[in-house]
Amino acid sequence: MTRSIALLAVALLAACSESSAPQAAAIDDIHPSELLAQGEALYTQHCLACHMVNGDGVPGMQPALTGWASNTGSADAMVELTVRGIGLSAETMLPPSGDYSAEMPAFAYLSDTEIAAILSYVRTSWGNNTGLVPPSAVRAARPSADSFGE
Amino acid sequence: MPTLRTAMLLSLATCSIALANTVEENQANGGITLPDGFNATVFADTVGRARHIAVRPNGDLYVALRSPQNGGGVVALRDTDGDGVADEREYFARVRGTGIKIHEAGGTEYLYFGEDTRIVRFAFEGDELVPSGDMEVVIDGFPRQGQHAAKPFDFDDAGNIYVTVGAPSNACQAQMRTPGSPGLRPCPQLERAAGIWRFEHDQLGVSQADGSRFATGLRHCVAIAVNPINDTLYVVQHGRDQLDSLFREHYSPEQNAELPAEELHIIRDDTFDAGWPYTYYNHFEGERMVAPEYGGDGDTVSDEDFEKPIQAFPGHWAPNGLIFYDADAFPERYHGGAFIAWHGSWNRGPFEQKGYNVTFTPFDGDLPSGDYEVFADGFKGKESIMSPREARYRPMGLAVAPDGALFISDSQRGRIWRVTHAGEE
Numbered sequence: 001m002t003r004s005i006a007l008l009a010v011a012l013l014a015a016c017s018e019s020s021a022p023q024a025a026a027i028d029d030i031h032p033s034e035l036l037a038q039g040e041a042l043y044t045q046h047c048l049a050c051h052m053v054n055g056d057g058v059p060g061m062q063p064a065l066t067g068w069a070s071n072t073g074s075a076d077a078m079v080e081l082t083v084r085g086i087g088l089s090a091e092t093m094l095p096p097s098g099d100y101s102a103e104m105p106a107f108a109y110l111s112d113t114e115i116a117a118i119l120s121y122v123r124t125s126w127g128n129n130t131g132l133v134p135p136s137a138v139r140a141a142r143p144s145a146d147s148f149g150e
Numbered sequence: 151m152p153t154l155r156t157a158m159l160l161s162l163a164t165c166s167i168a169l170a171n172t173v174e175e176n177q178a179n180g181g182i183t184l185p186d187g188f189n190a191t192v193f194a195d196t197v198g199r200a201r202h203i204a205v206r207p208n209g210d211l212y213v214a215l216r217s218p219q220n221g222g223g224v225v226a227l228r229d230t231d232g233d234g235v236a237d238e239r240e241y242f243a244r245v246r247g248t249g250i251k252i253h254e255a256g257g258t259e260y261l262y263f264g265e266d267t268r269i270v271r272f273a274f275e276g277d278e279l280v281p282s283g284d285m286e287v288v289i290d291g292f293p294r295q296g297q298h299a300a301k302p303f304d305f306d307d308a309g310n311i312y313v314t315v316g317a318p319s320n321a322c323q324a325q326m327r328t329p330g331s332p333g334l335r336p337c338p339q340l341e342r343a344a345g346i347w348r349f350e351h352d353q354l355g356v357s358q359a360d361g362s363r364f365a366t367g368l369r370h371c372v373a374i375a376v377n378p379i380n381d382t383l384y385v386v387q388h389g390r391d392q393l394d395s396l397f398r399e400h401y402s403p404e405q406n407a408e409l410p411a412e413e414l415h416i417i418r419d420d421t422f423d424a425g426w427p428y429t430y431y432n433h434f435e436g437e438r439m440v441a442p443e444y445g446g447d448g449d450t451v452s453d454e455d456f457e458k459p460i461q462a463f464p465g466h467w468a469p470n471g472l473i474f475y476d477a478d479a480f481p482e483r484y485h486g487g488a489f490i491a492w493h494g495s496w497n498r499g500p501f502e503q504k505g506y507n508v509t510f511t512p513f514d515g516d517l518p519s520g521d522y523e524v525f526a527d528g529f530k531g532k533e534s535i536m537s538p539r540e541a542r543y544r545p546m547g548l549a550v551a552p553d554g555a556l557f558i559s560d561s562q563r564g565r566i567w568r569v570t571h572a573g574e575e
Contacts, residue, residue, distance in 0.1 A: 105328050
């Protein structure tokens with residue numbers, strides 16, 4: 001319940017983030033503009049190689065991050081996918097679902113804030129406008145529900 | 151507001167002239183550029199998500215599709231009036247995949263098809279465009295995998311089949327594509343993948359275990375061909391990805407954009423080992439380097455005895471088609487040389503993506519006699535692209551027709567070009 005309220009608050013915030021970002025309230029003690037700035041840098045470091053500088057993905061390999069159901073819809077699925085990945089290790093290679101040949105690595109080694117920053121950046125870039133993701137939403141999706149790497 | 155209206159009309163007119171020029175320009179050779187003396191027709195367009203292609207001795211062309219459409223995973227194309235444009239098109243076979251070859255066995259001509267987990271075939275009767283024979287399973291049971299699952303293949307003169315089994319990973323890391331994660335040694339994936347498997351001729355219904363590993367230490371070789379002139383196997387390897395994002399303490403994005411090389415290899419016998427995942431090839435140094443998953447730092451040269459490529463190409467260009475030109479319709483220097491179709495990079499970000507062309511390497515006997523040159527270009531449709539989706543076309547498969555024409559397939563829009571030579575030698 002707390003998580004839903006947090007997400008709702010974040011979504012409302014994001015709706016007006018363009019005009020009022022500098023004045024917006026902090027999310028989990030992080031200013032939205034700081035979250036997005038971190039997000040862009042972290043996306044460049046961890047995601048850009050596969051999902052492209054413009055979020056375009058690679059046909060048949062990695063999905064585009066624009067207009068994708070998990071992206072434009074609920075943040076929960078994105079958080080889950082980013083934390084756990086698909087195909088967890090060299091021994092448990094699983095064919096990915098859908099039309100994409102590449103497995104998504106698990107990014108559980110990133111901190112809650114780092115993952116939240118990346119997803120917030122993705123969800124507000126390249127025409128996406130589905131809202132920021134608070135670090136608390138990532139924390140809640142951790143297997144142990146404990147804070148990790150903070 | 152006559153002035154505004156005139157201005158708008160004028161600008162519209164200017165736009166359409168510019169557009170017309172662009173379209174006209176792009177239509178020459180079906181939107182690609184070729185060396186002087188060469189021409190191309192669009193043999194077929196929008197056939198589907200084209201992968202490899204194969205030509206029958208009668209000139210009919212067959213295209214493997216990544217996903218079936220119109221009820222088939224193979225497209226058959228026939229040019230009945232010889233104008234370089236297919237006028238019959240049929241979709242057939244409930245398959246999907248990359249590998250496709252025409253091969254005669256026991257006096258019957260077959261279409262062989264490589265799905266991701268098996269090789270199947272269909273018998274032709276006479277000159278029929280669509281093979282009427284039921285599907286027969288030739289080799290079954292390749293493991294399902296996500297990355298590098300395609301099963302391209304070729305035959306030698308005796309009819310033995312060589313099948314690419316790609317590595318189900320980037321670099322055999324303990325944690326897949328995870329920064330700093332070490333590589334497994336020995337890499338367990340080498341037992342059933344990351345190599346070329348050889349199957350004896352005239353076998354049906356066999357499994358991967360019935361074949362033998364003919365070459366190992368090859369990450370993924372979509373481009374695979376037996377050179378019909380020397381009956382020897384050649385492959386071009388897709389080099390590893392993500393040196394910088396996985397080991398940023400050793401590699402910059404600039405270095406990752408250029409490294410490692412894509413590697414052209416000759417495989418003479420079953421002792422061949424190209425050293426994946428333990429090494430990669432640095433074409434600037436001319437050395438095989440220790441991979442960062444195995445203790446490399448970007449500067450450490452491997453002291454292990456792995457094969458070096460017979461020609462190295464720029465990083466990430468993605469070699470997906472290889473064919474040796476054994477016909478005589480092109481100028482003499484092309485005879486015996488290798489055409490390679492480069493699908494084009496995705497792992498050069500944040501820099502522009504490259505490749506997206508067809509190169510030619512001249513050969514003298516078994517080995518290249520000179521550097522490669524770009525043969526067909528312009529597939530991207532614009533000067534610079536940042537992601538593969540922006541490319542208009544992506545070169546994929548190659549085939550040489552009985553009359554010496556070179557076919558090129560495109561995976562993006564399903565265009566097939568037929569390249570001929572008309573000029574004086």
